[in-house]
Amino acid sequence: MDSNTMSASVITPSGLRDYCSLKQLDNCQLAVVFVPKQSGNHLVNIKQCKHHIMGSPFSMYVCDHEIGDSSKVRITGNGIKSAKTCMWNKFLIDTKNAGYGSLVISFDGPSKVLMVQKDNNDCTVSITYRTAKPGLYVINVKFAENQVPGTPYTINPK
Incomplete structure (x- = not known):
């Protein structure tokens, strides 16, 4: 995957778009990096050339104890x-x-x-x-x- 043509975004449980970034890993994979600020279901959108990749948006649940305090x-x-x-x-x-x-x-x-x-x-x-x-x-x-x-x-x- 060419990280230069890819983008990511996170939609929080309250419907707001949150900052995230893509990080190239050593094994030719990409990681979506973001810091959750609220618990609940987050939608992670990953696009290549402005089109969702297969499976995107991905659903990710964040628990209360995972929120930074x-x-x-x-x-x-x-x-x-x-x-x-x-x-x-x-x-x-x-x-x-x-x-x-x-x-x-x-x-x-x-x-x-x-x-x-x-x-x-x-x-x-x-x-x-x-x-x-x-x-x-x-x-x-x-x-x-x-x-x-x-x-x-x-x-x-x-």
């Missing part, structure tokens, strides 16, 4: 409490009980922050970061488009 995200580690300038600092984000959702981490402060995210393949993500200058930095964490309770964190690397 930022209040169930847990963040641990010394890197959210304190940090050292020009050294690697670390914290862990656990989304095991939070359903499906995108994770967005950002840093604001007096210098650019070098950040490395490592997906641990167990619904946790290790965040390692390094600041170039001392000063106050703010770490923002969002899950499923909502701020994780307890964030933002303020750190003051020396």
Whole structure:
């Protein structure tokens, strides 16, 4: 299948069109990627050259526990409490009980922050970061488009 001629869309249980994308997999298959925001039956439309492929639209049921809930995200580690300038600092984000959702981490402060995210393949993500200058930095964490309770964190690397 030629992914350049294909498109996908998702219709939510309330009848709204939701954002989705197509992702080319290693085995010459395509995946439809979207983050459900409500439970119920979703219709997934996949088209090639503006025509439905065989079987499209596909019906997919999303359960309540699969909806992303930022209040169930847990963040641990010394890197959210304190940090050292020009050294690697670390914290862990656990989304095991939070359903499906995108994770967005950002840093604001007096210098650019070098950040490395490592997906641990167990619904946790290790965040390692390094600041170039001392000063106050703010770490923002969002899950499923909502701020994780307890964030933002303020750190003051020396």
